[in-house]
Amino acid sequence: MVSRVEHPAAGYKKIFETVEELNEPIPATITGVIPSWLGGSLLRMGPGQFEVGGEPLNHLFDGQALIHKFDLKNGEVTYYRRFVRTDAYVRAMTENRVVITEFGTAAYPDPCKNIFSRFFTYFKGIEVTDNCLVNIYPIGEDFYAVTETNYITKVDPDSLETLKKVDLCKYLSVNGVTAHPHTEADGTVYNIGNCFGKNMSLAYNIVKIPPAQGDESEPLEKSKVVVQIPSSERLKPSYIHSFGMTDNYFVFVEQPVKINLLKFLSAWSIRGASYMDCFESNDSMGVGWGCTGPLLFLHINTNNNRIFK
Numbered sequence: 421m422v423s424r425v426e427h428p429a430a431g432y433k434k435i436f437e438t439v440e441e442l443n444e445p446i447p448a449t450i451t452g453v454i455p456s457w458l459g460g461s462l463l464r465m466g467p468g469q470f471e472v473g474g475e476p477l478n479h480l481f482d483g484q485a486l487i488h489k490f491d492l493k494n495g496e497v498t499y500y501r502r503f504v505r506t507d508a509y510v511r512a513m514t515e516n517r518v519v520i521t522e523f524g525t526a527a528y529p530d531p532c533k534n535i536f537s538r539f540f541t542y543f544k545g546i547e548v549t550d551n552c553l554v555n556i557y558p559i560g561e562d563f564y565a566v567t568e569t570n571y572i573t574k575v576d577p578d579s580l581e582t583l584k585k586v587d588l589c590k591y592l593s594v595n596g597v598t599a600h601p602h603t604e605a606d607g608t609v610y611n612i613g614n615c616f617g618k619n620m621s622l623a624y625n626i627v628k629i630p631p632a633q634g635d636e637s638e639p640l641e642k643s644k645v646v647v648q649i650p651s652s653e654r655l656k657p658s659y660i661h662s663f664g665m666t667d668n669y670f671v672f673v674e675q676p677v678k679i680n681l682l683k684f685l686s687a688w689s690i691r692g693a694s695y696m697d698c699f700e701s702n703d704s705m706g707v708g709w710g711c712t713g714p715l716l717f718l719h720i721n722t723n724n725n726r727i728f729k
């Protein structure tokens with residue numbers, strides 16, 4: 421008799437399962453003991469819905485943004501989760517189709533439009549997603565759920581309600597920033613993003629967002645670009661997932677994973693293209709340690725003398 425052997429990685433499919441949001445926090449099952457002095461809330465983002473209108477969202481980065489909250493108090497834990505009401509989510513739910521193109525899933529055209537208006541829809545450009553499923557961090561006294569585009573979404577960390585969609589392009593010269601900023605002890609936020617400037621000039625801009633101002637003003641209004649690093653390649657900026665920061669230095673690695681801007685611009689007019697289709701690898705380009713082709717995802721630790729990755 422042949423016994424079936426479960427592949428150790430078979431459980432990975434679980435991460436693509438759609439879940440329902442909760443109406444109220446539920447008690448968590450605790451294994452072990454949580455010290456009674458440990459209190460507070462842990463917020464985490466992730467994908468929570470992988471189908472719209474019977475069509476799949478193809479990539480782990482495409483599921484609709486779900487915000488999770490664990491509240492710790494007196495050795496007890498409650499768990500709560502809500503979908504963030506992004507435009508990507510609300511419009512997908514309303515129209516029952518993928519309306520905004522995600523990293524690995526192209527939006528479907530509106531079937532109600534006739535062929536001529538569909539044609540002009542393609543050439544008008546596909547909207548940039550605000551599906552903020554990657555991370556959540558504070559700016560000033562507010563919390564923002566983020567992905568890697570120019571849109572961030574302000575949420576209420578207590579109720580998990582969605583408060584406001586913010587376009588970073590209104591405040592900063594960037595086309596998007598990473599989901600992994602650095603925050604100083606006083607609340608100052610540093611981040612980095614691609615900047616597609618005039619005459620197709622390309623650069624990586626490091627931006628600084630000050631801490632809460634102690635008045636009604638928004639820290640984003642006082643944000644600015646503090647360093648600009650030119651791209652070594654015209655029309656092909658490198659993908660940036662994170663950067664390093666020490667007391668004295670920013671550490672930026674221009675790596676071989678490239679965004680092909682010509683593909684990117686033309687892909688907007690071709691049905692079925694997603695962000696992922698515009699990525700390519702420059703196999704002849706090293707990243708400074710004599711190796712070729714790798715992708716540096718996360719800077720884990722950086723100090724003035726040595727860099728760990």
Ligand SMILES: [Fe+2]
Nearest residue numbers: 599600661718
């Ligand atoms: Fe990441």
